[in-house]
Amino acid sequence: MMKSRLVWCAVLLLGMFQPARAGDAAFTQFIASLWPEAKEQGVSRAAFETETRGLEPDYKLPDLLLPGRPATGAPAQAEFVQVPADYIKDASIARLAAHGQKLIQQYRPALAEIERRFGVPGQIVLAIWGRETDFGRYALPYDALRVLATQAYVGRRKDQYRTEFIMALKMLSDGVVTRRDLRASWGGAVGLTQFLPSEYYKHGVDLDGDGKVDLWHSVPDALGSAAKQLANKGWQSGLRWAYEVKPPANVDCTMGVPEVKKPIGDWLRAGFVPVRGQRLSAAEQQQPASLLQPEGIYGPAFLTTANYFVIKEYNFSDLYVLFVGHLADRMSSQAGFATPWSASQQLRSKDVEAMQKGLTRLGLYADKLDGKAGMQTRAALGTFQKRAGLKVDCWPSETVLQAINAAR
Template sequence: MNRWIASSQVLLAMTFMLLASAPALAADTAFTQFVASLWPEAQQAGVSRAVFDRETSALEPDYKLPDLLLPGRPSTGAPSQAEFVQVPADYVKEASIARLASHGQRLSIQHRDTLRAIEQRFGVPGNIILAIWGRETDYGRHALPYDGLRVLATQAYVGRRKDQYRGEFIEALKLIQNGDVTRKNLRTSWGGATGLTQFLPSELHKHGVDFDGDGHINIWTSVPDALASAAQQLKNKGWQPGVRWAYEVRAPRIADCTQGVPEVTKPISQWLREGYVPVRGEQLSAAEQAESASLLQPEGTYGPSFLTTKNYFVIKEYNFSDLYVLFVGHLADRILNGQPFATPWSASSQMRSADVEEMQKHLTRLGLYSSKLDGKAGMQTRAALGAYQKKAGLKVDCWPSTEVLRAMSAGR
């Protein structure tokens, strides 16, 4: 009797397992059909039938990836990027900057000739592209965790940006076909960025450089190719040779933090006349003072202030985050034996994304904000908060806080 019960329990468990796996099997069949349907696009892009069949024959989806739209499952959205949820003191940590700067200085010596040649060709200083390499993959010491082709195919099938990823998947097939990378070495982030300096396949197609002259654009194991490709991307996006990325300044006591948006630009000489003083007594040349700059106060009126040049926004094209650019720019300065920020970051805390998004909704209704409702306290959100604080008679610091949210909710 006990043996019969045990056998029945095993059979029942196996039945439940089969039932539970049935939707997944059906979904995988649909995924296989979806991938097969991409052949005409791949063929038109120049992918051979042999390569397409070889790389897709055993391809399976990865439904554990974030930012997918799966029927019957709650949407988790994209993972919270540190650039958008951490306060500057946590993101631009001195210990991390110092470690990466020390390693970057050694690499600048090791790759001196390559970096000099890259700067001569593209106009981008070696310390800038070393800093990007350091931030993206810790100079190649961070191993990217995902099978790139699987990621791109899954994102094209059930991701939030399906149309974009169809193209990325086909570009990845072309990279494999060209011999630039093997399927095994095509490792990516969950979003599909790959290589030492983190490119999406389409970006690599636009900006990739075979700098070592071996006939392949290899940003996975060729440092010259990876760094030159990063420099080419910055150049193509508008990098201006000889212009710094930003200047740290001390803001005057009466500074208007609502001016801290890209649309408000003035010659640096004018900012100086208005009381924005370069830190540590730095004297700027006439050419530097003639440059156009915007005000950046990442913590509102708290923490450091910066006058940002056009090159600041070029770096931002690499990753659309002010903290990312601050990290890369500051690391680049430190590689050249620069000093820490003169003004320390404050101990301010970052509000939950849901609360920041609620603020953005209030600001939108009041006509003070017209950008995305994304829960990120970026330049536009901070400036809109400052404008609201002015109208409501609150302390104007351009920084999200529970007090400001409470005032908004009360209809103040």
């Protein structure tokens, strides 16, 4: 009896572990199949063999599509699940700004060179560094090659990560960085200012003049590369990222989308008033801008310039851009936002996605179903509120979600 029971247990355990082995064997085969593409990008055979030997997938990463298992879902990034008051905490901004002021002095020559070459203020790239890795004090938790390989194999954006994995191999093959230093976020971004491997080759700058681009140990290189990335994506020298304004009482929050763009002077004539009595020059008033109300009609409002959307290319989140822009401003001024954030509640991502699906069904929304209450989602739900005779506040709430679900 005991012997048969042991045999049965062995068979059961074999059955439990076989799929994992089969899956990992398929992963190994997938990685091996990438050699021709890696070779085409200049990866040496020796580097390919060394870096991929024993490489295993990490199925605990977010944003994966695993056969036979529920989707792991997109990660709960703070930019997309926190209300502004929680994400842009004044205490955090003040702490980072105080440290940033010291770094302005420490890296003054490098920051001056960055502004001369790329037109990007030093405070902006310092703020990116502060937000991304707490000025280098945050240790990135993952092995970048393993992250990129896993995302290329079973991630939601396989094609993008396939390219990034090969570019990471190229970085190792070229001697750009050691495997030990190639640490990453869950999304595969590396270095002090969080670059994807392909971005290293597109935007990397040897600002310290030592003959190599080092995003891991050279602060001038990391900041210069961030500035070059912004410049390559359209940064306009001398243009502010945004202006905080007080909107008129009858503001239509559904206008808060990038497509509704007009000269700042036109916004001012429509009743928008720069905060703290700020006076804008004639040149500033000619600049086109879009309205941003991150909490709908609640909390601060902003007129966002082209440079706002350039920063957004670095991280596609309004709260991220507000954090970076505001932190940069606080390195020069102690003033916080003139209008306080409200105590609004944020719907869970799955509820926001349900709202997006309902708005799509009603023909009011045609963007991504991503569970993130961005500009397009807020404007679409505001349009729904208008049609349904509800209070128009452009903010995703449980009440509006129920109304959308009930609408036919």
